[in-house]
Amino acid sequence: MKFLVIGGDAAGMSAASRAKRLSPDMEVIVLEKTEDVSYSACGMPYNIGDESRDLEDLVVRKAQAFRDKQGINLLTGHEALELDPCSRAVRGKTLQGEEFEYYYDKLLIATGGSAIIPQVEGMDSPGVLPLKSLEHARKIKSLITNSKVKKAVILGMGYIGLEMCEALTERGVEVSMVKPNPMFLPWMDRELADRLQQEVESRGAKLYLGHELQKIEKTASGLKVVCNDVSLDADLLIPAIGITPNSEFASKAGLKTSVGNSIAVDKGLKTSDEHIYSAGDCADAYHVVSGQKTWIPLALYANRGGWAVADNVNGKGVEVPGVVGSAVFKVFDFEAARTGLNMREAEKAGFEPVSVTIKTRSRAHGHPGNTTLRVHMVGDKKTGRLLGMQMAGRDGCAHRINTGAAALHNRMTVADFSRMDLAYAPPFGPVWDPLLTAANQLVKKL
Amino acid sequence: MKFLVIGGDAAGMSAASRAKRLSPDMEVIVLEKTEDVSYSACGMPYNIGDESRDLEDLVVRKAQAFRDKQGINLLTGHEALELDPCSRAVRGKTLQGEEFEYYYDKLLIATGGSAIIPQVEGMDSPGVLPLKSLEHARKIKSLITNSKVKKAVILGMGYIGLEMCEALTERGVEVSMVKPNPMFLPWMDRELADRLQQEVESRGAKLYLGHELQKIEKTASGLKVVCNDVSLDADLLIPAIGITPNSEFASKAGLKTSVGNSIAVDKGLKTSDEHIYSAGDCADAYHVVSGQKTWIPLALYANRGGWAVADNVNGKGVEVPGVVGSAVFKVFDFEAARTGLNMREAEKAGFEPVSVTIKTRSRAHGHPGNTTLRVHMVGDKKTGRLLGMQMAGRDGCAHRINTGAAALHNRMTVADFSRMDLAYAPPFGPVWDPLLTAANQLVKKL
Structure with missing residues (x-):
């Protein structure tokens, strides 16, 4: 049995590790496009906020340990680009530009999500850095540590935006946050959201609600973030308006997608192709309360999904009940x-x-x-x-x-x-x- | 409708208040043997441990407020001594020695529990004080505040004993704890219990496990607590080996008792007499996990029981599911x-x-x-x-x-x-x- 996993993060590495534990003879190959696997992405804002901590501490298990101790054929720097479900083949390119092709008996697509980047002029300027990968975190933290950041603008006011607001404030950076919606945490009850907004503002962060980003201009000293009615100077701009599932790889190959373009899976994490599973931030889930399909990218469910896929690749017929959105x-x-x-x-x-x-x-x-x-x-x-x-x-x-x-x-x-x-x-x-x-x-x- | 409540603590006052709220015309009489009602008994150890706090802050609602604002006929200093279910009468004596008699349509027995006092010689010495009532707490705190306590011995190592150990240590008192059972927290998993025992000992408290109390001797400066193999000097001795339900009032009148001599009640908190309810630390409960009767005196269940009795006195037919022992x-x-x-x-x-x-x-x-x-x-x-x-x-x-x-x-x-x-x-x-x-x-x- 050849089990191929695309993506070396929470869902992918959980699945690969458990599959190998359950069936030591199984050939398990993981294709990860970056050089980083198995790190605590959720811990990045807290680590950035603390000068004394090393970002590499977020790495739970090094790539080489998966290879040497678990016998997983973990291929970092390998980006999967094309899926052919008929011949059960995945093709792609390494960071060095070499083409590769792998065949599978069972495939797990655990491609995760990407930060949504607003398509405006100047978004490709240096100093514009989302926080989605450890590589992003390294760049942001090194900019701050080298005293290159006096002022930062965060686009969006969700979990990551707020955590970064706190981290940057801790590091002495002046923070402004901007978003088009005039409501702070619109999903939250107003009384609770108002109290949290007060807390953020009392710590010195400036919140610009109801301001649409128009463009980013390069200035002599850094960036100018131009919105309607307000322009903000910044040395660092962090787009944190949300993430989108990396489902294109799957949808191009004809797999069914669902809520928010996530990859549709059943309770056993199987996609519309019976040899292909999907788990983690790229896949949808059942909402236990509504009974309907939903897409809530969260770390625990990614890990659990990875385990369930490993179980099912081993013929266990496991189902996950879904999420309640905690x-x-x-x-x-x-x-x-x-x-x-x-x-x-x-x-x-x-x-x-x-x-x-x-x-x-x-x-x-x-x-x-x-x-x-x-x-x-x-x-x-x-x-x-x-x-x-x-x-x-x-x-x-x-x-x-x-x-x-x-x-x-x-x-x-x-x-x-x-x-x-x-x-x-x-x-x-x-x-x-x-x-x-x-x-x-x-x-x-x- | 005349609703008589015996006991002005958690269960009794919850029932009286709610009954009056549901039926403002109902005649609600509460007989409380002490002068204190509606205080946070669980907060007493923490309050004693903090010199800056006033014990009277533990009183949530003063007796007079129940009378004036809620129209409850709250009679403090009234001890109920005898119940006659046939004539639906309760007889007793006031602190001033006056006899009284009250009739009821519905009765709630919420007499709570009493600290178990080992029957050994010298237990009636001054300086021996359990911690069950606010009056006990006042005496203990005043002894400490007047620097009369350098060394204390606590009998028992349960919740209250441990909370008092912490409180006394905070106040600079040298604490020893004694109990006959050689196991620390015997109901707990050994690994967890060992860790807690280390914590207590690391704070300077001396734990004497497996030592049976034999007698208490008065010495020139205070007390000598004599156990087998060890004698401990103390200015204060707190018996904290547990509580027992105050069910004698009920059992003497022929009401059925249950686990640990608690008063047997059904899921609607009704005793074996259809006009009499019981709730709080004197009554038993169903254990949701085992489905069997149990007796676990806890504050939340006392309050909830009081509410349920008020509902049922008002004909609502409410049932409580019981406890899980949290x-x-x-x-x-x-x-x-x-x-x-x-x-x-x-x-x-x-x-x-x-x-x-x-x-x-x-x-x-x-x-x-x-x-x-x-x-x-x-x-x-x-x-x-x-x-x-x-x-x-x-x-x-x-x-x-x-x-x-x-x-x-x-x-x-x-x-x-x-x-x-x-x-x-x-x-x-x-x-x-x-x-x-x-x-x-x-x-x-x-």
């Missing part, structure tokens, strides 16, 4: 988290959503370190089901959200959720956990 | 948490339990603040069901345990648990959350 991020001293559907998503999915937003305390009455915690919770009026929740506060959001995720995986009603026996001690929460208080309030509206 | 506590810089059954409890409940204990990290690879986190997880070999989990570490135990609680309430299998979409970001955990890593390991053994 995410957490840090914005300076604030934690923000979500799981499940927000009001708009719930409506779109055919529910009759009702929500509450409560303001409560992170610890027991009078306990030191007690801070405000906001919980937004969404339920379905027709069925009483819990549909989603969001949280924002200085303390106790990150791990609390997973209680919601577990409830969503089990299709709990808000009433059943409100009756759960959660742990209590004064340093960690009030007697009625903020999640229970939110559920108690929401029950009344259902 | 608990969390802080031991100096460590957090420890549990939910569900441990190996021994699982065996006793008829399961075929298998467990794993893993040592993982609390944050992502290379992220600052990353510490060791230990997870112990128990599953059932026959059904694959998750039965319980425990955690210990410096970071990220307290709220993580509730993800397990949610899973237990939903009777999830370990395999389904391992496939959940939990939130990830480097400051808060590894890509594979410690809970998922434990579940992945446990799946292999099931």
Whole structure:
């Protein structure tokens, strides 16, 4: 059996490692277009923000270790360009320009995603650097460390944009953030989003909401980021408006695509071709709450998808239940988290959503370190089901959200959720956990 | 309708308040034997440990507010002594020695629990003080604040004992802890318990495991706590070997009792008499995992029980699902948490339990603040069901345990648990959350 993997990141290397562990005799080949494999991409902003840390620490396992210790034929600097499902062949080119061709019995497409780069004049200027690969991170960190960056502009205000805002601010860089949408974190409940916006602005970052980027001009000292109504000087411009799945390789070969041009897969991660799997940021997933297809690129699901593909290549017939859309991020001293559907998503999915937003305390009455915690919770009026929740506060959001995720995986009603026996001690929460208080309030509206 | 409540703590005041809110015309009488109602008993050790905090801050709502603002006939200093279910009468005595008698249509017995006091010679000496009521806390704190306590002995090493060990250490008191059982936290997995024991000992507390208390002698300067093989000098002795339900009032009147002499109630919190409910630390509960009766006195369930009784007195027919035994506590810089059954409890409940204990990290690879986190997880070999989990570490135990609680309430299998979409970001955990890593390991053994 020849198992070919395209992409040496989370999904690809998880699949390759597990396949080799399950079947040591299997021939496992990985084609990775860069020289970097198996590093914590999510850790890049935090590492950049800390001068004392080495970016190479983000590498969990070196390429040579996969070759020597696991017997994986890991080929870095190999870009796959063309897929021929009939002859089960993948063709491409190395960084040195040599052409190659590999055949497979089973193929995994784990090509990940790419940063979306707005197509405006000047986007190819030096000093414009997205943060998608370790190579990008190296360039950005070296610019900062060499004191070349006094001012930075970040396009977009999503997770990566906000994490980079914090990292750059930590390094003494003056940060401006720009985006066309006039709403800060539009998917979030307004009360929570407003509080996070205040936090970012209180740390000195300038937020330009509702400003469309028009062009980037080179100046004597750096860049001028020209938007409607505002022009911003910058030494570094980071486009962080989102990512798009690298699905062209698959779609050109006739594989079915789905939400947001992601590669369509079933619960066993199989594409429309029975010998080809896809996992990670390039593939779609089922949303456990809506039951519908979705595309939410997240690290855990990429790893899990890789494992499931390895299992299935080994004939195990494994299925993954899909995602509930759990995410957490840090914005300076604030934690923000979500799981499940927000009001708009719930409506779109055919529910009759009702929500509450409560303001409560992170610890027991009078306990030191007690801070405000906001919980937004969404339920379905027709069925009483819990549909989603969001949280924002200085303390106790990150791990609390997973209680919601577990409830969503089990299709709990808000009433059943409100009756759960959660742990209590004064340093960690009030007697009625903020999640229970939110559920108690929401029950009344259902 | 006359609703009589015995006990003005968590369950009793929750019931009285909610009953009055649901039916403003209902006559609600509460008999409380002390002068204190509605205070955070769980907050007492933390408050005692902090000289700058006032114990009265633990009072959430003053007695007079319940009378004036909620119209509850709250009678403090009223001890109920005798129940006559036939004539629906409760008789007792006030602190001033006056006898009283009240009739009811519906009665709630929320008499709570009492600290277990070992019956040995000298236990009535001054300087022997359990920590069960606010009045106890006032005495202990005032002794410390007046520099009367240089050395303290704590009997028992459970939650309260450990919290008091920390509080007294913070106040500069030299602490020894004694108990007859040679095992530290016997309900806990050995690897986790050992780590917590190290933490306590590293802070200077002396642990005397396997030493039975024999007597307490008065000395010129204080007390001598005499155990087999060891005698300890002390200015303060805190018996913290556990609590026992205050069920004698109920059992004398012929009400059925259950596990550990707690008052037996159904899922609607009704006792064996159809006009009498019981809730809080004096009543039993169903264990959601085993389906069997249990007695786990915990604050949240007391509050929830009070609410459910108020609902049912108002004819709502509410049921509570029971407990999964979630608990969390802080031991100096460590957090420890549990939910569900441990190996021994699982065996006793008829399961075929298998467990794993893993040592993982609390944050992502290379992220600052990353510490060791230990997870112990128990599953059932026959059904694959998750039965319980425990955690210990410096970071990220307290709220993580509730993800397990949610899973237990939903009777999830370990395999389904391992496939959940939990939130990830480097400051808060590894890509594979410690809970998922434990579940992945446990799946292999099931």
